[in-house]
Amino acid sequence: MGLKVAVVGATGVVGSKMLSILEERNFPADEVKALASSKSAGKKLLYKGKEIVVELARPEAFEGVNIALFSAGGELSKELAPEAAKRGCVVIDNSSAWRMDPEVPLVVPEVNENDIFKNKGIIANPNCSTAQLVLVLWPLHKKYGLKRVVVSTYQAVSGAGKKGIDDLNNQVDAIVNGKEIVCEKFPYQIAFNCIPHIDVFKENGYTKEEMKVIEESRKIMHIDDLAITCTAVRVPVLNSHSESVNVELEKEFDLDEVKDLLSKSPGVALYDDFTKNIYPMPIITTNKDETFVGRIRRDFSVKNGLNLWVVSDNLRKGAALNAVQIAESLINKK
Amino acid sequence: MGLKVAVVGATGVVGSKMLSILEERNFPADEVKALASSKSAGKKLLYKGKEIVVELARPEAFEGVNIALFSAGGELSKELAPEAAKRGCVVIDNSSAWRMDPEVPLVVPEVNENDIFKNKGIIANPNCSTAQLVLVLWPLHKKYGLKRVVVSTYQAVSGAGKKGIDDLNNQVDAIVNGKEIVCEKFPYQIAFNCIPHIDVFKENGYTKEEMKVIEESRKIMHIDDLAITCTAVRVPVLNSHSESVNVELEKEFDLDEVKDLLSKSPGVALYDDFTKNIYPMPIITTNKDETFVGRIRRDFSVKNGLNLWVVSDNLRKGAALNAVQIAESLINKK
Incomplete structure (x- = not known):
């Protein structure tokens, strides 16, 4: 019997990246x-x-399918993932x-691959900002222990899908050509602006995006009480998320040892x-599989403090690549 | 005798803002x-x-001048400020x-106005990212005590002067029109990118911009041992710097009390x-005198932790306005 794979939401930004x-x-x-949904069914x-x-994404479409990569929004996923698993x-x-x-299981294979095999038919791919973050935090935790993490993100519009990309491109075009600025996706103009608001607000004043970074990092690394906070900000970048990451470690570290450790860490x-002005930037990381880390330096304001700058292609490691890596783990185990 | 004021570097981005x-x-x-320098002398x-x-900026030009606002770069300032003071x-x-x-004295009038009157002929205006930061930190310090501060900046290109603004505009224009991207001011393309590198690198791996935030904040607030760290990042925004500020306070606080305190703090x-989706953004703060603070929420990862988002027009409070406010203090005292 051959291996049959489905990509759900195949015409979207992440779905098409999954296919490629x-x-x-x-x-x-x-x-x-x-x-895909009825809107895109029939496209080639x-x-x-x-x-x-x-084809139209409906329960019967999963008959005989071994692995389905979903990127079609939470609603469709809630409805169809159990049907596919069934x-x-x-x-x-x-x-x-x-x-x-x-x-x-919520999985970044370089961190918690074994969780994949505890699945009951559904495995979750993490939020884009979380995936790149835990890739860097996990080796630090294993060697030195994480005491506290403070993250500020600089997130690209591609994280908001095609409409996000269109908003930035259209707004830049409007500004260059003196036309009216229209906001379709984001609550405000994103061109030449920073918006400290990604996903919806929760009652505690954090955005859902910020809570994802906090809660998903804990779940993936199995550190239920990890002290971590986050401020998530949309910036006028097309692709690749950047993160300013401040870490307090439990144990003392040597800076060269930290760099050596990260240079050898998977992903x-x-x-x-x-x-030599070498540090990660969105223009460098886009279309790359790796999560890039630089600006590594001691934070003198606290014991065992460390500052890092982490940049990764949010459509690849932050979404499609990580999902495909999970699929690869699944079939390699079989 | 009338009051005579000179603006040095009057044709630059900050100098012309000082005049206006x-x-x-x-x-x-x-x-x-x-x-101004010989390059601009003669302009109207x-x-x-x-x-x-x-007029040409030279020692004799300061004869009879009471107050000179300098924004002509460090070199000219080193040479001419003592001549003017003399x-x-x-x-x-x-x-x-x-x-x-x-x-x-290094002064933000809302914080340390009294230092102005200790001057020996020269008063320094702080770095743009520092001015807006201390406006928010100072009231928090007075009421609760600052234990530790972690800052990540999102800095506009206008902080790098006219050439910085030109780089972003020219690069956006080049990308929109499919032309070659040229970098005149920044080490890399800034359009649709984030560059974690402002000013030169120091031996400890920090940029001079980051060290300015650290050292100047301590000096202005007279907290020599303030535990503070910074990651400074250039983003493709024309004007107004944003800052993600994480603070640990010494004393317990009530969140509404913090908001009330900041709402009543000068500047x-x-x-x-x-x-209601109300939070500071560069498109809102540009051309405003105030430093805007929002996204105020408890950081649950540490005792007495607080997250804030601080945005201000870097050419106004971060430069020209603060200098004019210092001048106003000088003459009001007289």
């Missing part, structure tokens, strides 16, 4: 199906040079719908030489 | 002189509807040349209602 990453990594699928996509027609399909879901469900690329 | 702020605040000068500027010719002029200098000199505007 399956293709570029030569994922050993015998068949790849593209599914290319996979390995072959045309595939987008039909023997393992769902890897990129929405936030299942992430905090105690029955659902992480050390990019750090201030004497 | 003197004018809009109806500063009681009987004469305003515009000075408007002040209160009257044409003034830019001639009985009080220099208010916006460069970093004199800020950490123990003989030179600070509380702009904080997440239920």
Whole structure:
């Protein structure tokens, strides 16, 4: 029996990235199906040079499918992921719908690959800002112990999907050409602006995005009481999220040892030489698989303090790549 | 005898803002002189509807001048500020040349106005990111005591002067029109990018900008051992710096009390209602005198922890306005 993979939300920004990453990594699928809502069903996509027609995402579409990569929003995911799982399909879901469900593993393979195999049909892919963060925090935790983490994010518009990208491009175009600025996706103009508001606000004054970083980091690393806080900010960058990360470690560290550790950590690329102006930036990390870390320096304001600057392609490690890596773990185990 | 004021570097981004702020605040000068390097001497500027010719900035130009606002770079300032002071002029200098000199007061009037009157002819205006930060930190310190501060900045290109503004505008124009991207001022493309590198790198891996925030905050607030760290980042915003500020306070606080305190603090505007999407952003603060603070919420990762989002027009409070306020204090005291 051949391996059958479905991508749900295949015409979206993350879904199409899932398809291209399956293709570029030569994922050993015998068949790849593209599914989407009625709005996109019937569209044609290319996979390995072959045309595939987008089918309507509905329960029956998962018959015979082994692995389904979902990136079609929380609503569709809540409805269809259990239907797919019921039909023997393992769902890897990129929405936030299942992430905090105690029955659902939330996985970054470099950190908690083993959780994948505890799945009951649904595995959750973390929030983009969380994935790149834990890649860097996890090796630090294993060696030195995390005492406290303070994160400020600089997030690209592609994290808000096609409408987010369109907002920035259209607004920049409007400003350059003296036309009226229109906001379709974001609550305010994002061109030439910073918006400290991603996803909806919770009652405690944090945004859902900030709470995702806090709660998902704890769940992935299995540190239930991790002291961590976050301020999440949208910036006028098309792709790749940046994070200013301040860490207090339990144990003493040597700075060169930290750099050496991170340079050898899976999924992480050390990019750090201030004497040569080498530090991560969105223009460098976009279309790269690795999460880049630089500006590594001691924070003298606290015992065992460390400052880092972490940048990663939010559509790859922050979404599509991580989902495909989970799928790879699944089939390698089989 | 009339009050004679000179603006040195009058044709630059900050210098021209100094002139317009003197004018809009109806500063009681009987004469305003515009000075600049040989490159700009001879140019004509408007002040209160009257044409003034830019004169060459040289020692003799300060004869009879009571107050000189300098924004002409560190080199010219080092050379000419002592010459002006020698001639009985009080220099208010916006460069970093004199800020950490123990003989030179470094002043944000809302915080340490009294230091102005200890001057020996030169008063330093702080770095843009520092001015807006201490406006918010100072009332918190007085009431609760600052234990530790972690700052991540989102800094506009106008902080790098006209060439910085030109870089962003030209690069955006190049990208929109499919032309080659040229970097004149910044080490890398700033359009659609974040650059974690402002000013030069120091041996400890911090940038000079980051060390300014650390050292100047301590000096202005007279807290020599303040535990504070900073990551300074340039973002593709034309004007107004944003800061994600994480604070640990010594004493317990009530969140509403903190908001009330900040709403009553001089120079600070509380702009904080997440239920109505009210939070500071560069598009809101530009051309405003106040430093805006919002996203005020408890940081649950530490005892007495607080997160804030602070945005201010870096050319106004971060530069020209603060200098003019110092001048106002000087003449009000007289």
